[in-house]
Amino acid sequence: MALTEDQIERYSRHIILSEVGGEGQEKLLGGKVLLVGAGGLGSPAGLYLAAAGVGTIGVIDGDVVDLSNLQRQIAHTTEDLGKPKVESAANAMRDINPDVNVRTYHTRMMADNALDLIADYDFVIDGADNFPTKFLVADACHLAGKAYSHAGILRFDGQTMTVVPNESACYRCVFVKPPPTNSVPSCSQAGVLGVLAGVVGTIQATEAIKYILGTGGLLTNRLLTYTALNMTFREIKVKRQERCPLCGSDPTITELHDEVEAVCDLSAR
Protein backbone atom coordinates (compact mmCIF):
# COMPACT_ATOMS: atom_id res chain seq x y z
CA MET A 1 0.00 0.00 0.00
CA ALA A 2 1.68 3.16 -1.20
CA LEU A 3 0.98 6.45 0.53
CA THR A 4 -0.87 9.09 -1.49
CA GLU A 5 0.42 12.64 -1.70
CA ASP A 6 -2.24 13.78 0.75
CA GLN A 7 -1.25 11.04 3.17
CA ILE A 8 2.42 11.94 2.91
CA GLU A 9 1.49 15.47 3.92
CA ARG A 10 -1.06 14.48 6.58
CA TYR A 11 1.39 12.13 8.25
CA SER A 12 4.55 14.12 7.53
CA ARG A 13 5.37 14.63 11.23
CA HIS A 14 5.22 10.87 11.69
CA ILE A 15 7.11 10.05 8.53
CA ILE A 16 9.96 12.36 9.48
CA LEU A 17 10.53 10.30 12.65
CA SER A 18 13.09 7.62 11.89
CA GLU A 19 11.25 5.20 14.22
CA VAL A 20 8.10 5.60 12.12
CA GLY A 21 8.92 6.63 8.57
CA GLY A 22 6.78 5.84 5.56
CA GLU A 23 6.97 2.17 6.38
CA GLY A 24 5.70 2.69 9.94
CA GLN A 25 2.90 4.90 8.70
CA GLU A 26 1.84 2.14 6.34
CA LYS A 27 1.85 -0.26 9.29
CA LEU A 28 -0.43 2.12 11.17
CA LEU A 29 -2.76 2.38 8.19
CA GLY A 30 -2.89 -1.40 8.14
CA GLY A 31 -3.36 -1.62 11.91
CA LYS A 32 -6.59 -2.58 13.66
CA VAL A 33 -7.42 -1.47 17.19
CA LEU A 34 -10.57 -2.22 19.18
CA LEU A 35 -11.77 0.29 21.76
CA VAL A 36 -13.83 -1.33 24.49
CA GLY A 37 -15.84 1.66 25.66
CA ALA A 38 -16.29 5.04 24.00
CA GLY A 39 -16.20 6.98 27.25
CA GLY A 40 -13.54 8.82 29.20
CA LEU A 41 -10.64 6.59 28.14
CA GLY A 42 -11.98 5.52 24.77
CA SER A 43 -12.63 9.09 23.60
CA PRO A 44 -9.07 10.45 23.69
CA ALA A 45 -7.64 7.09 22.66
CA GLY A 46 -9.93 6.90 19.63
CA LEU A 47 -9.35 10.48 18.55
CA TYR A 48 -5.56 10.13 18.69
CA LEU A 49 -5.59 6.74 16.98
CA ALA A 50 -7.72 8.20 14.20
CA ALA A 51 -5.45 11.22 13.88
CA ALA A 52 -2.44 8.91 13.77
CA GLY A 53 -3.94 7.05 10.84
CA VAL A 54 -4.62 3.70 12.46
CA GLY A 55 -6.51 2.24 9.53
CA THR A 56 -9.26 0.31 11.28
CA ILE A 57 -10.72 1.29 14.61
CA GLY A 58 -13.52 -0.74 16.17
CA VAL A 59 -15.54 0.76 18.97
CA ILE A 60 -17.93 -1.14 21.20
CA ASP A 61 -20.25 0.56 23.68
CA GLY A 62 -23.89 -0.01 24.53
CA ASP A 63 -24.57 3.43 26.00
CA VAL A 64 -25.98 6.67 24.65
CA VAL A 65 -24.46 10.11 25.26
CA ASP A 66 -25.60 11.70 28.51
CA LEU A 67 -25.06 15.31 29.53
CA SER A 68 -22.92 14.22 32.49
CA ASN A 69 -20.52 12.45 30.08
CA LEU A 70 -19.42 15.62 28.35
CA GLN A 71 -17.19 16.82 31.21
CA ARG A 72 -14.58 14.30 30.01
CA GLN A 73 -15.76 12.14 27.08
CA ILE A 74 -14.37 14.42 24.41
CA ALA A 75 -15.40 12.36 21.39
CA HIS A 76 -19.00 13.45 21.96
CA THR A 77 -20.55 16.89 21.62
CA THR A 78 -23.57 18.60 23.09
CA GLU A 79 -25.40 17.92 19.83
CA ASP A 80 -24.84 14.19 20.32
CA LEU A 81 -26.97 13.91 23.47
CA GLY A 82 -29.10 10.80 23.30
CA LYS A 83 -27.15 9.28 20.39
CA PRO A 84 -25.33 5.97 20.74
CA LYS A 85 -21.80 6.77 21.87
CA VAL A 86 -20.36 4.53 19.18
CA GLU A 87 -22.04 6.70 16.56
CA SER A 88 -20.83 10.03 17.86
CA ALA A 89 -17.36 8.65 18.51
CA ALA A 90 -17.24 7.22 14.99
CA ASN A 91 -18.29 10.57 13.53
CA ALA A 92 -15.60 12.38 15.52
CA MET A 93 -12.93 9.95 14.34
CA ARG A 94 -14.05 10.16 10.70
CA ASP A 95 -14.10 13.96 10.89
CA ILE A 96 -10.50 13.97 12.04
CA ASN A 97 -9.38 11.48 9.45
CA PRO A 98 -11.45 10.08 6.58
CA ASP A 99 -8.67 7.52 5.97
CA VAL A 100 -9.89 5.58 8.97
CA ASN A 101 -12.37 2.75 8.67
CA VAL A 102 -14.44 2.92 11.86
CA ARG A 103 -16.54 -0.07 12.82
CA THR A 104 -19.20 0.38 15.48
CA TYR A 105 -20.77 -2.17 17.81
CA HIS A 106 -23.65 -0.69 19.77
CA THR A 107 -23.74 -3.40 22.38
CA ARG A 108 -21.96 -4.48 25.51
CA MET A 109 -19.02 -6.86 25.44
CA MET A 110 -20.07 -10.12 27.09
CA ALA A 111 -18.66 -13.62 27.37
CA ASP A 112 -20.72 -14.78 24.39
CA ASN A 113 -19.52 -12.10 21.94
CA ALA A 114 -16.07 -11.09 23.21
CA LEU A 115 -13.95 -13.54 21.21
CA ASP A 116 -15.80 -12.79 17.96
CA LEU A 117 -15.41 -9.07 18.57
CA ILE A 118 -11.68 -9.07 19.18
CA ALA A 119 -10.77 -11.73 16.61
CA ASP A 120 -10.03 -9.30 13.78
CA TYR A 121 -8.02 -6.77 15.81
CA ASP A 122 -4.30 -6.42 16.55
CA PHE A 123 -4.62 -4.59 19.84
CA VAL A 124 -7.42 -3.96 22.34
CA ILE A 125 -7.86 -0.88 24.52
CA ASP A 126 -9.77 -1.51 27.72
CA GLY A 127 -11.70 1.68 28.37
CA ALA A 128 -14.51 -0.11 30.18
CA ASP A 129 -16.12 1.41 33.24
CA ASN A 130 -16.73 -1.75 35.24
CA PHE A 131 -14.82 -4.74 36.59
CA PRO A 132 -16.77 -7.50 34.82
CA THR A 133 -15.82 -6.03 31.44
CA LYS A 134 -12.23 -5.32 32.47
CA PHE A 135 -11.73 -8.93 33.56
CA LEU A 136 -13.54 -10.14 30.44
CA VAL A 137 -11.21 -8.12 28.21
CA ALA A 138 -8.22 -9.63 30.02
CA ASP A 139 -9.57 -13.17 29.70
CA ALA A 140 -10.65 -12.85 26.07
CA CYS A 141 -7.37 -11.24 25.02
CA HIS A 142 -5.38 -13.96 26.75
CA LEU A 143 -7.41 -16.74 25.16
CA ALA A 144 -7.17 -15.08 21.74
CA GLY A 145 -3.52 -14.11 22.15
CA LYS A 146 -4.18 -10.40 21.63
CA ALA A 147 -2.16 -7.66 23.25
CA TYR A 148 -4.16 -5.11 25.24
CA SER A 149 -3.89 -2.05 27.39
CA HIS A 150 -5.61 -2.13 30.76
CA ALA A 151 -6.50 1.14 32.42
CA GLY A 152 -8.68 2.33 35.25
CA ILE A 153 -9.52 5.77 36.57
CA LEU A 154 -11.14 6.93 39.77
CA ARG A 155 -11.41 10.39 41.31
CA PHE A 156 -7.90 11.85 40.82
CA ASP A 157 -6.11 8.55 40.22
CA GLY A 158 -5.39 6.43 37.22
CA GLN A 159 -3.49 3.25 36.44
CA THR A 160 -2.51 1.50 33.27
CA MET A 161 -0.45 -1.46 32.08
CA THR A 162 0.04 -3.19 28.78
CA VAL A 163 -0.23 -6.95 28.45
CA VAL A 164 1.29 -9.15 25.79
CA PRO A 165 -0.27 -12.56 26.47
CA ASN A 166 2.13 -15.31 27.53
CA GLU A 167 5.00 -12.82 27.52
CA SER A 168 4.19 -10.32 30.25
CA ALA A 169 2.22 -10.13 33.48
CA CYS A 170 -1.52 -10.05 32.82
CA TYR A 171 -4.29 -8.15 34.58
CA ARG A 172 -5.17 -11.23 36.62
CA CYS A 173 -1.53 -11.73 37.65
CA VAL A 174 -1.95 -8.49 39.59
CA PHE A 175 -5.64 -8.30 40.45
CA VAL A 176 -6.61 -12.00 40.30
CA LYS A 177 -10.40 -11.57 40.44
CA PRO A 178 -12.94 -8.78 40.73
CA PRO A 179 -13.34 -7.28 44.20
CA PRO A 180 -16.49 -8.21 46.15
CA THR A 181 -19.44 -6.49 44.55
CA ASN A 182 -20.41 -4.57 47.68
CA SER A 183 -17.11 -2.73 47.98
CA VAL A 184 -16.70 -1.25 44.53
CA PRO A 185 -16.66 2.54 44.19
CA SER A 186 -16.25 2.38 40.42
CA CYS A 187 -19.58 3.83 39.42
CA SER A 188 -19.91 7.25 37.92
CA GLN A 189 -21.21 8.80 41.12
CA ALA A 190 -17.81 8.28 42.73
CA GLY A 191 -16.54 11.18 40.65
CA VAL A 192 -13.57 11.64 38.36
CA LEU A 193 -11.48 14.61 37.34
CA GLY A 194 -12.32 14.83 33.65
CA VAL A 195 -8.86 15.61 32.35
CA LEU A 196 -7.49 12.52 34.11
CA ALA A 197 -9.22 10.38 31.49
CA GLY A 198 -7.37 12.26 28.78
CA VAL A 199 -3.96 11.58 30.29
CA VAL A 200 -4.58 7.88 30.81
CA GLY A 201 -6.48 7.23 27.57
CA THR A 202 -3.74 8.95 25.62
CA ILE A 203 -1.13 6.67 27.21
CA GLN A 204 -3.22 3.71 26.07
CA ALA A 205 -3.28 5.06 22.50
CA THR A 206 0.50 5.52 22.65
CA GLU A 207 0.91 1.86 23.56
CA ALA A 208 -1.35 0.73 20.69
CA ILE A 209 0.65 2.82 18.23
CA LYS A 210 4.01 1.50 19.45
CA TYR A 211 2.69 -2.05 19.39
CA ILE A 212 1.60 -1.70 15.76
CA LEU A 213 4.90 -0.02 14.84
CA GLY A 214 6.89 -2.63 16.75
CA THR A 215 9.09 0.11 18.10
CA GLY A 216 10.20 1.25 21.54
CA GLY A 217 9.38 -0.44 24.83
CA LEU A 218 5.85 -1.26 25.95
CA LEU A 219 4.40 -0.69 29.42
CA THR A 220 4.64 -4.38 30.17
CA ASN A 221 5.48 -5.90 33.55
CA ARG A 222 4.92 -2.44 34.99
CA LEU A 223 1.81 -0.89 36.45
CA LEU A 224 1.91 2.86 35.94
CA THR A 225 -0.06 4.80 38.51
CA TYR A 226 -0.88 8.46 38.18
CA THR A 227 -2.10 10.74 40.93
CA ALA A 228 -3.34 13.92 39.31
CA LEU A 229 -3.84 15.69 42.62
CA ASN A 230 -0.10 15.63 43.37
CA MET A 231 1.02 15.15 39.77
CA THR A 232 2.98 12.04 40.62
CA PHE A 233 3.60 9.05 38.42
CA ARG A 234 4.82 5.78 39.91
CA GLU A 235 5.87 2.67 38.11
CA ILE A 236 5.43 -0.59 40.00
CA LYS A 237 7.21 -3.64 38.72
CA VAL A 238 4.86 -6.58 38.37
CA LYS A 239 5.66 -10.02 37.08
CA ARG A 240 3.86 -13.04 35.75
CA GLN A 241 2.57 -15.11 38.62
CA GLU A 242 2.99 -18.86 38.52
CA ARG A 243 -0.39 -19.15 40.24
CA CYS A 244 -2.25 -16.70 37.99
CA PRO A 245 -5.69 -18.22 37.29
CA LEU A 246 -5.43 -17.09 33.66
CA CYS A 247 -1.81 -17.24 32.49
CA GLY A 248 -0.23 -19.33 35.26
CA SER A 249 1.05 -22.87 34.97
CA ASP A 250 -2.27 -24.43 36.01
CA PRO A 251 -4.97 -22.00 34.83
CA THR A 252 -8.51 -22.29 36.12
CA ILE A 253 -9.90 -19.90 33.52
CA THR A 254 -9.93 -21.68 30.20
CA GLU A 255 -13.13 -20.26 28.77
CA LEU A 256 -15.03 -17.01 29.10
CA HIS A 257 -17.69 -16.32 31.65
CA ASP A 258 -19.36 -13.12 32.81
CA GLU A 259 -18.36 -11.82 36.22
CA VAL A 260 -21.08 -10.54 38.51
CA GLU A 261 -21.85 -6.87 38.09
CA ALA A 262 -20.88 -4.71 41.02
CA VAL A 263 -23.41 -2.47 42.64
CA CYS A 264 -22.31 1.00 43.56
CA ASP A 265 -22.28 1.50 47.29
CA LEU A 266 -21.42 5.06 48.11
CA SER A 267 -21.86 4.52 51.82
CA ALA A 268 -18.72 2.39 51.74
CA ARG A 269 -16.52 5.40 51.09
Added chain:
Amino acid sequence: MKLTVNGESVDVGDGINVTELLKVQEVKMPDMVSVELNGEILDRDKFDNTTLNDGDTLELLYFMGGGA
Protein backbone atom coordinates in the same frame (compact mmCIF):
# COMPACT_ATOMS: atom_id res chain seq x y z
CA MET B 1 10.82 -2.34 62.10
CA LYS B 2 11.02 -0.55 58.78
CA LEU B 3 9.02 -1.42 55.69
CA THR B 4 8.85 0.19 52.28
CA VAL B 5 5.22 0.72 51.34
CA ASN B 6 4.42 2.19 47.92
CA GLY B 7 7.94 3.52 47.73
CA GLU B 8 7.94 5.20 51.11
CA SER B 9 9.67 4.12 54.29
CA VAL B 10 7.21 3.25 57.05
CA ASP B 11 7.92 2.46 60.71
CA VAL B 12 5.65 -0.21 62.17
CA GLY B 13 5.53 -2.49 65.19
CA ASP B 14 7.57 -5.69 64.97
CA GLY B 15 5.81 -8.74 63.61
CA ILE B 16 2.60 -7.20 62.31
CA ASN B 17 0.73 -9.01 59.58
CA VAL B 18 -0.57 -7.68 56.27
CA THR B 19 -4.12 -7.10 57.53
CA GLU B 20 -2.71 -5.03 60.39
CA LEU B 21 -0.49 -3.08 58.02
CA LEU B 22 -3.51 -2.18 55.89
CA LYS B 23 -5.12 -0.77 59.04
CA VAL B 24 -1.99 1.19 59.96
CA GLN B 25 -1.93 2.57 56.42
CA GLU B 26 -5.57 3.60 56.84
CA VAL B 27 -6.75 1.53 53.92
CA LYS B 28 -10.49 1.83 54.37
CA MET B 29 -11.41 -0.87 51.89
CA PRO B 30 -8.92 -3.74 51.98
CA ASP B 31 -11.05 -5.54 49.40
CA MET B 32 -10.06 -2.88 46.90
CA VAL B 33 -6.32 -3.52 47.28
CA SER B 34 -4.07 -6.15 45.78
CA VAL B 35 -0.90 -6.58 47.82
CA GLU B 36 2.50 -7.22 46.28
CA LEU B 37 5.03 -8.39 48.87
CA ASN B 38 8.64 -8.42 47.74
CA GLY B 39 7.57 -8.75 44.13
CA GLU B 40 4.98 -11.49 44.57
CA ILE B 41 1.22 -10.97 44.60
CA LEU B 42 -0.08 -12.23 47.93
CA ASP B 43 -3.22 -14.40 48.10
CA ARG B 44 -6.02 -12.48 49.79
CA ASP B 45 -6.67 -15.30 52.23
CA LYS B 46 -3.07 -15.02 53.44
CA PHE B 47 -3.28 -11.38 54.55
CA ASP B 48 -4.03 -12.42 58.14
CA ASN B 49 -1.28 -14.97 58.60
CA THR B 50 1.48 -13.33 56.61
CA THR B 51 3.82 -11.76 59.16
CA LEU B 52 5.99 -8.98 57.83
CA ASN B 53 9.73 -8.74 58.35
CA ASP B 54 12.05 -5.78 58.70
CA GLY B 55 13.03 -4.54 55.24
CA ASP B 56 10.01 -5.97 53.40
CA THR B 57 8.84 -4.05 50.37
CA LEU B 58 5.13 -3.83 49.74
CA GLU B 59 3.01 -2.31 47.04
CA LEU B 60 -0.65 -1.68 47.74
CA LEU B 61 -2.24 -1.76 44.29
CA TYR B 62 -5.73 -0.34 44.12
CA PHE B 63 -8.46 -1.85 41.97
CA MET B 64 -9.65 0.83 39.58
CA GLY B 65 -12.76 -0.04 37.66
CA GLY B 66 -13.56 3.32 36.13
CA GLY B 67 -13.04 4.27 32.53
CA ALA B 68 -16.08 6.15 31.35
